Amino acid sequence: MQTEISPRWHSVAWIVISCAAIAIEGCSPATIAPEDQTVRVCLQPIPAYAPLWVAKRKGWLQDELSEKELGRVEWSTMRDGPLQNEAFAAGLIDVALTADTPAIIGRSAGLEFKVVGLIATCPQSLAVLVPKDSSVKNMADLKGKKIAATKGSFCHHLLALALQREGMSLADVRFINMSGPEINTSLQSGHIDAGVTWEPYISQMIGSGSAKVLLDGTGLKNGNEVIVATNRLIETSPQVIDALLEVAERGKLYIAEYPSEAASLISDDVGMPPEQLVGIFSKNHYLPPIDVATTDELDATQAFLHDLGVNRNKVDINQFVEMKFQDDHSSEVEATP
Numbered sequence: 001m002q003t004e005i006s007p008r009w010h011s012v013a014w015i016v017i018s019c020a021a022i023a024i025e026g027c028s029p030a031t032i033a034p035e036d037q038t039v040r041v042c043l044q045p046i047p048a049y050a051p052l053w054v055a056k057r058k059g060w061l062q063d064e065l066s067e068k069e070l071g072r073v074e075w076s077t078m079r080d081g082p083l084q085n086e087a088f089a090a091g092l093i094d095v096a097l098t099a100d101t102p103a104i105i106g107r108s109a110g111l112e113f114k115v116v117g118l119i120a121t122c123p124q125s126l127a128v129l130v131p132k133d134s135s136v137k138n139m140a141d142l143k144g145k146k147i148a149a150t151k152g153s154f155c156h157h158l159l160a161l162a163l164q165r166e167g168m169s170l171a172d173v174r175f176i177n178m179s180g181p182e183i184n185t186s187l188q189s190g191h192i193d194a195g196v197t198w199e200p201y202i203s204q205m206i207g208s209g210s211a212k213v214l215l216d217g218t219g220l221k222n223g224n225e226v227i228v229a230t231n232r233l234i235e236t237s238p239q240v241i242d243a244l245l246e247v248a249e250r251g252k253l254y255i256a257e258y259p260s261e262a263a264s265l266i267s268d269d270v271g272m273p274p275e276q277l278v279g280i281f282s283k284n285h286y287l288p289p290i291d292v293a294t295t296d297e298l299d300a301t302q303a304f305l306h307d308l309g310v311n312r313n314k315v316d317i318n319q320f321v322e323m324k325f326q327d328d329h330s331s332e333v334e335a336t337p
Contacts, residue, residue, distance in 0.1 A: 035072035041168035042096040051251030053266040060247040100224040108311035114322040117227040123217035124283040125199040148178040152310040155196040252286040
């Protein structure tokens with residue numbers, strides 16, 4: 001997903017985060033009355049975040065905040081997790097939806113935020129693709145071949161896990177670091193033998209008839225998409241996070257009951273035609289609870305990033321995940337046409 005590592009991130013992150021931390025430390029959020037605060041929520045244009053895209057288009061979060069006198073919401077969109085990390089570092093956003101990988105990278109680099117929920121798990125939304133006419137039938141056939149993924153992304157981790165299942169490692173293939181769009185282009189031109197990518201790139205390639213799925217994350221990697229919020233917001237305005245989770249749950253129910261309407265509503269936001277988007281909805285398990293399996297996978301991801309050299313510091317997942325927001329909000333909301 002577009003939530004991975006940008007080439008510039010590691011060269012500037014420590015400077016940006018250190019400077020921002022000094023600036024933010026002097027702020028006093030207690031001086032702002034709840035009804036006067038602005039909660040800044042950042043999304044990415046991907047279908048895994050559809051419940052909150054629906055809530056945004058319906059105006060539900062602003063309605064909730066106004067009703068409870070918790071202030072106003074300010075929405076923004078960024079193309080990937082590294083940009084969101086930089087925005088967090090500069091004190092520009094309070095909440096973001098992102099993949100677990102950039103969230104863990106940001107936390108390792110010193111960002112003061114925590115995971116407050118899962119927006120989705122989507123093992124079928126990350127996959128190893130090969131050209132449509134490829135003779136490759138399994139990962140063992142890719143030994144010594146050129147395989148592209150975004151370095152440090154959860155697709156990179158999927159590649160390592162898929163190779164490991166076949167008794168292989170990343171050393172057994174010719175790994176190439178590429179962005180999602182580059183992977184699609186390189187697969188189509190035949191410059192790589194396989195690419196590990198995410199939605200919407202998977203559907204774009206399959207829809208064009210230029211690639212096929214060798215395997216997806218099923219049984220290997222869940223593709224955790226997380227909701228992260230600043231420690232300051234968690235401590236001073238937990239009701240805001242409750243409200244956000246409630247309207248996300250409402251968006252989830254709306255998608256389940258009115259998939260065509262939901263797809264049309266957010267088609268432009270995620271850059272996909274409605275008919276294709278309806279099919280992708282079914283690949284995502286929206287707003288699942290965080291359980292032991294979740295934290296185990298997050299811990300495996302942080303260990304992979306550390307061993308890979310992407311992260312300097314290990315992340316204590318039990319401290320990184322804030323469990324107090326894990327109440328079931330489904331009984332409190334209903335879908336609305």
